[in-house]
Amino acid sequence: MTAVSDTSELPSVKAETVLSARSRKPANLGQILRWLLLFLGGLLMIAPITYMISTSLKWPHEIYNVNLIPEEPTIENYTYVLEDGRFYLWFVNSIIIAVITTVSNLFFDSLVGYTLCKFRFPGRYIVFIAILSTLMIPTEMLVIPWYMMSQSFGWLDSYWGIMFPGLMTAFGTFLMKQFFESVPDDFLEAARIDGLNEFQIWWKIAMPLVKPALAALAIFVFLGNWTAFLWPLIVTNSVEMYTVPVGLSGFGDEVDVAWELIMTGAAISTLPTLVVFLIFQRFIIRGVVMAGLKG
Amino acid sequence: MAKLSLKKLTKSYGKVEVLHGIDLEVDDGEFVVFVGPSGCGKSTSLRMIAGLEEITSGEIWIGGRKVNDLEPKDRDIAMVFQNYAIYPHMSVRKNIAFGLWNAPLSKAEKAARIEEVARILDMSELLERKPSQLSGGQRQRVAIGRAMVRNPAVFLFDEPLSNLDAQLRTQMRLEIKKLHQQVGNTIIFVTHDQVEAMTLADRIVIMKDGHIQQVGTPEDVFHAPANTFVAQFIGAPSMNMLNVTGAGDEISLSSGIKMQPGRQTQTGQPLLLGVRPDDLSVDDQNPIVTGKVVVREPLGSETLIYVSGPQGEIVAKVPGKSGVKVGDEVKLGATPEALHFFDTETGDALV
Numbered sequence: 001m002t003a004v005s006d007t008s009e010l011p012s013v014k015a016e017t018v019l020s021a022r023s024r025k026p027a028n029l030g031q032i033l034r035w036l037l038l039f040l041g042g043l044l045m046i047a048p049i050t051y052m053i054s055t056s057l058k059w060p061h062e063i064y065n066v067n068l069i070p071e072e073p074t075i076e077n078y079t080y081v082l083e084d085g086r087f088y089l090w091f092v093n094s095i096i097i098a099v100i101t102t103v104s105n106l107f108f109d110s111l112v113g114y115t116l117c118k119f120r121f122p123g124r125y126i127v128f129i130a131i132l133s134t135l136m137i138p139t140e141m142l143v144i145p146w147y148m149m150s151q152s153f154g155w156l157d158s159y160w161g162i163m164f165p166g167l168m169t170a171f172g173t174f175l176m177k178q179f180f181e182s183v184p185d186d187f188l189e190a191a192r193i194d195g196l197n198e199f200q201i202w203w204k205i206a207m208p209l210v211k212p213a214l215a216a217l218a219i220f221v222f223l224g225n226w227t228a229f230l231w232p233l234i235v236t237n238s239v240e241m242y243t244v245p246v247g248l249s250g251f252g253d254e255v256d257v258a259w260e261l262i263m264t265g266a267a268i269s270t271l272p273t274l275v276v277f278l279i280f281q282r283f284i285i286r287g288v289v290m291a292g293l294k295g
Numbered sequence: 296m297a298k299l300s301l302k303k304l305t306k307s308y309g310k311v312e313v314l315h316g317i318d319l320e321v322d323d324g325e326f327v328v329f330v331g332p333s334g335c336g337k338s339t340s341l342r343m344i345a346g347l348e349e350i351t352s353g354e355i356w357i358g359g360r361k362v363n364d365l366e367p368k369d370r371d372i373a374m375v376f377q378n379y380a381i382y383p384h385m386s387v388r389k390n391i392a393f394g395l396w397n398a399p400l401s402k403a404e405k406a407a408r409i410e411e412v413a414r415i416l417d418m419s420e421l422l423e424r425k426p427s428q429l430s431g432g433q434r435q436r437v438a439i440g441r442a443m444v445r446n447p448a449v450f451l452f453d454e455p456l457s458n459l460d461a462q463l464r465t466q467m468r469l470e471i472k473k474l475h476q477q478v479g480n481t482i483i484f485v486t487h488d489q490v491e492a493m494t495l496a497d498r499i500v501i502m503k504d505g506h507i508q509q510v511g512t513p514e515d516v517f518h519a520p521a522n523t524f525v526a527q528f529i530g531a532p533s534m535n536m537l538n539v540t541g542a543g544d545e546i547s548l549s550s551g552i553k554m555q556p557g558r559q560t561q562t563g564q565p566l567l568l569g570v571r572p573d574d575l576s577v578d579d580q581n582p583i584v585t586g587k588v589v590v591r592e593p594l595g596s597e598t599l600i601y602v603s604g605p606q607g608e609i610v611a612k613v614p615g616k617s618g619v620k621v622g623d624e625v626k627l628g629a630t631p632e633a634l635h636f637f638d639t640e641t642g643d644a645l646v
Contacts, residue, residue: 194343
C-alpha cells in the first residue's frame with residue numbers, strides 16, 4: 001500500500017516517464033523468449049557464486065543443507081581462514097604468479113603477434129601455424145613433459161616452475177596478431193620516417209593502439225592463472241609454495257573435506273579478480289584506432 | 296633544401312616490373328607533382344624516395360647523397376600520408392614533436408620549433424587537442440605540421456587531399472601552395488587529380504603503366520602534350536580526337552570535310568587530330584566538324600555542348616550565354632595553332 005501512495009506523490013516528470021513506459025507497445029513473444037533466456041543464463045552464472053557465499057556463512061553441520069539462507073549465519077569461517085597464516089602465504093603466491101604471468105604475456109604475446117603481423121619474412125606462416133597448433137594440445141597431456149623439464153632444471157616447488165609454462169601463450173599471440181591487423185601500416189611508416197626504431201614503433205605507436213586487446217588479454221591471463229589448479233598442484237610440494245586453489249583444496253582432513261572453509265577461501269579469492277576486471281575493463285573501448293585516420 | 300635525382304629507377308614485385316626505369320631531376324625548391332591514373336606507379340615512386348619500398352635497381356640521390364641504402368629517417372625527407380596517419384593516442388603537440396624524434400635539439404628548441412610550426416599553420420590553439428577532436432582539414436594540417444617541423448630537404452605528399460571534401464580540398468590546395476612559397480622546400484606531390492596537379496606544380500610528371508609520359512610545366516603539358524595519353528589526361532573535358540588522312544598541305548576528315556592545318560602532311564597518311572573543347576568555336580568559317588547538339592551541360596560561365604555528326608561525338612566548350620540549344624545544327628572550327636597531330640600507331644605528337 002505504501003508503494004502505491006509513493007507513486008502518486010512522484011514529481012510530474014517521473015509520472016510522465018511511468019506513463020510513457022506504460023504506453024509502449026507490448027513485448028512480443030520473441031522478446032519474452034530472449035529475456036527468459038537471458039534470465040536463465042544470469043541465473044546459471046549467479047547460482048554457484050550465491051551458493052559459495054551462502055556456504056561460507058554456514059556452520060559445518062549445515063553445509064549439506066541446500067538452503068540458500070543459513071539457519072545460523074556465522075562469520076566464524078572468515079575469521080578462521082584469515083587468522084590461519086597459510087592463507088596469506090598462498091594469496092601472496094597467487095598474486096605474484098598471476099601478476100608476473102600477466103605482464104609477461106602482455107609483453108611477449110604482443111611482441112610475437114606484432115612481428116608475425118607486420119613483418120614479411122620467410123617462414124612467417126609456418127611459425128604462425130606452429131604456434132597455433134599448440135592450442136590443440138590439452139594441458140593434461142602437457143603436464144608430464146612440463147614436470148620432467150621442471151625436474152631436470154631443478155624448478156620443482158618454485159615460482160619459476162609454476163609460471164614457466166604460461167609465460168607466453170599461443171592464444172594470446174593469436175589474439176594480439178589479429179588485433180595488430182587493424183593497425184594501419186601508415187602509422188608505422190610515419191613513425192619510421194619520424195626516426196623511431198622498430199622496437200620503439202611497436203612500443204610507442206602500435207601498443208597504445210591495441211589497448212582494448214591488451215586489456216582483454218590481461219583479464220584472460222590473470223583469471224586463468226589465478227584459478228589454475230592442476231599444474232600448481234603437481235609442481236608444488238611444500239605448503240609454503242601452494243597457490244590459493246591448491247591450498248584451499250587441502251582444507252579439512254583425510255576423512256572430511258571442510259567445504260565451508262574452502263568456500264570461504266574461494267569467496268575471498270574472487271576479490272582480486274574483481275579488481276583486475278574493474279581496472280582493465282575501462283580500456284576496452286572500441287574505435288580508438290580509427291581516430292587518427294581520415295574523418 | 297636540396298636537389299633530388301632519380302636514375303633509371305625500377306621496381307619489381309616478384310617477376311612483375313611495375314616501374315620501368317624512371318629518370319628525373321628535381322631542382323632545389325621545386326614543386327613537382329606526379330600525376331597519373333591509379334596503378335601508374337606514382338605512389339610506388341614516392342614510397343621508394345621515402346625509403347618505404349625497396350629499390351629493385353637504379354639510384355636515388357637527395358642533396359648530393361645517394362640514399363639507396365639509407366633508412367627513411369636518414370634521408371632528410373618528411374612525408375604526409377593520404378589518411379594523415381597522425382597518432383590517435385597523442386595530442387597535436389606530441390604528434391608534431393614526433394617529427395623531431397631524432398633531432399639533436401634541446402627541449403626548449405624543440406618546443407620553440409613546434410610553436411613556430413603551429414603558428415605558420417594557424418593551429419596554436421589546437422596543440423593540446425587529441426586527433427579525435429579535430430576536423431578532417433585540421434588533421435591534415437597536423438600531418439603537414441609533423442612534416443614541416445623536421446624542415447626536411449624534400450617534402451613528400453601522398454595524395455594528401457583526396458580524403459577531404461571538395462571545398463576543403465580547394466582551400467588546402469591553396470594553403471599548400473602558399474606554404475611552399477613561404478618555406479621554399481623541394482616538394483614531391485602525388486595525386487590522381489589533374490586539376491590539383493595543374494594548380495600546384497612548377498613541373499608535372501605524368502605517368503602511366505610505370506613509365507613517365509611527359510615532364511613539363513602545366514602550360515607545356517596542356518598546350519604541347521607529348522602524346523595522346525597526356526593530351527586526354529590533362530584538361531577537362533578531354534581533348535577530342537578525330538581520325539584524319541593527310542594530303543599534302545591539306546587533311547581530310549572522315550566526314551569528308553577538308554581543311555588546311557597550316558602544315559605539311561604525307562598524302563594518304565592516317566593521323567589523329569586533337570582539338571581541345573575550349574578551342575572550338577561555333578559557326579566557324581572553316582569548320583572541322585558539323586553536327587547536331589545532342590546534350591547541353593551548362594556550367595554557368597561556360598556551357599559544354601556534345602555534338603554528334605558523321606565523325607562521331609565531340610564536345611565543345613562555348614560561352615555560357617551563347618544560346619546554343621539541343622537539336623541545333625552547329626559548325627565547329629578552330630584556329631590552326633589549336634590543332635594537335637598525333638601518330639595513329641604510337642600516339643606520339645607530331646611536331
